[in-house]
Amino acid sequence: MSTYKDLDLTFSPHPITGDIVVKRDASAVIQSIKNLIQTAPGEILWEPNIGGGIGKAMFEPNDMMFKMQLYDKITTTINMFEPRAEIADLVIERFENGQGITISLKFYILNDPDPITVTVPIKRIR
Numbered sequence: 001m002s003t004y005k006d007l008d009l010t011f012s013p014h015p016i017t018g019d020i021v022v023k024r025d026a027s028a029v030i031q032s033i034k035n036l037i038q039t040a041p042g043e044i045l046w047e048p049n050i051g052g053g054i055g056k057a058m059f060e061p062n063d064m065m066f067k068m069q070l071y072d073k074i075t076t077t078i079n080m081f082e083p084r085a086e087i088a089d090l091v092i093e094r095f096e097n098g099q100g101i102t103i104s105l106k107f108y109i110l111n112d113p114d115p116i117t118v119t120v121p122i123k124r125i126r
Contacts, residue, residue, distance in 0.1 A: 003111070004028045004084055009035070029084050029109050030118050036077050037103060037120055052077050054101060054122050062094045074103065084110055099124045 006028040008021040023031050041051035052074045060066045070092055078087060089106040100123040106115050 004109075006031060026109060026112075026116055029082070030116065032082050033078060033085060033105065033107070033118060034120055036081055037074060037105075038122070041073075050077065050081055052103075054103065067092050070101075074105075078105075078107075086110065088115055095121075095123075 004025050006023050008023045009031060012021055013019065014021050036050065037052035037054060039051040042048045044050050052070075054070065054074075071090055074092075075087055075090060078085060085107045086109075087105065087107050089104075091104040093102045093104075094100070095102065100121060103120045103122070104117065105120070106117045108115055
């Protein structure tokens with residue numbers, strides 16, 4: 001029995017039933033965390049505090065202050081808006097060529113002793 005369920009945001013139909021596919025348990029939480037990280041603050045109407053702010057961070061200088069601010073923004077966003085996850089570790093690294101950021105997040109789903117690691121690469125498109 002699944003504890004957590006969310007719609008798969010690709011909105012792909014189930015091959016047999018034709019219904020929208022549902023993500024369950026860890027897949028649902030991972031999808032939610034990726035969406036929170038990639039959402040820009042102010043992008044969601046009437047919810048200005050939701051969002052990891054990584055899009056804007058792509059153009060900031062690569063210094064310790066940048067990493068600390070981004071770390072704080074991401075952890076605050078996940079702690080506030082994803083109650084199913086508890087962050088264990090967060091690592092932010094710039095691509096060697098400076099054209100992107102990799103966010104590696106290790107977290108626990110509530111009532112599950114196994115850690116989950118998610119890596120979200122964000123690349124500049126121009």
